[in-house]
Amino acid sequence: MTLQRWVFLRKLTAAAAASSSPPFSLPSSLSCCTHVLGFSQSAAANMAEEAKKLAAYSAVDNNVQNNQAVGVGSGSTIVYAVDRLAQLLGELKPMLSLLPQARQLILQHGLALSDLERHPELDVAIDGADEVDAQLTLIKGGGGCLTQEKIIAGNSKCFVVIADYRKDSSVLGEQWKKGVPIEVIPMAYVPVSRVIAKRFGGEVNLRMAVSKAGPVVTDNSNFILDWKFEDVQNWSEVNTAIKMIPGVVETGLFVNMAERAYFGMEDGSVKVRKAPAN
Incomplete structure (x- = not known):
């Protein structure tokens, strides 16, 4: 299900709930995507995946250029970032060197692997996060790769975060409850x-x-x-x-490390948050 279709279905459900008319039913062509005027877990998951893709594509398009050394992390959102980097390889012929946190994914897309011995300073690093607060302080490590991911972020000129709307918080702990x-x-x-x-x-x-x-x-x-x-x-x-x-x-x-965060939102837009000026 596309994000736009999900938004449309959500509006229909809201209208039905607010109505005093007899029980509302969606058109048969849409009913398979709903459960009694609610949305299935798979629909919510699809929406989150669309949001991740939006954030990743936007971050790559706005931060990666030709002849750069690019570091990537290992979170679920990185799949879409690597996908977009592979597209750019075909369209713009950039010279990309990626770090091996997502080694197999990178090789499958035909992109070049490198390491910090050959590229001790990266032009940009792109990674996901478990939670991002209003100051761009991050919680990372839900997948267990926090040390290697922090090394990559700390050795890049620009560290960019990509996430869906569920990771966007005012303060840490608001959304992420695992510590x-x-x-x-x-x-x-x-x-x-x-x-x-x-x-x-x-x-x-x-x-x-x-x-x-x-x-x-x-x-x-x-x-x-x-x-x-x-x-x-x-x-x-x-x-x-x-x-x-x-x-x-x-x-x-991850404190005072991220320069920008890109959030894929529920309405299909991408929200960009910049680090506060010191």
């Missing part, structure tokens, strides 16, 4: 958990694997803690303080 991911050395996960909970409050849990026994293990052979914080914090100070705890490798707080 801040923190990568830790395995032997230190218990003392690190205790220190974070004592110093900052909230709840710290070791992330457990779903399809296998035991905890999630990162690409760096470490564990992931998920810190469910209770209150809005000074994220810059918290990020620095947590990183100073012995055994912490990296946090999923």
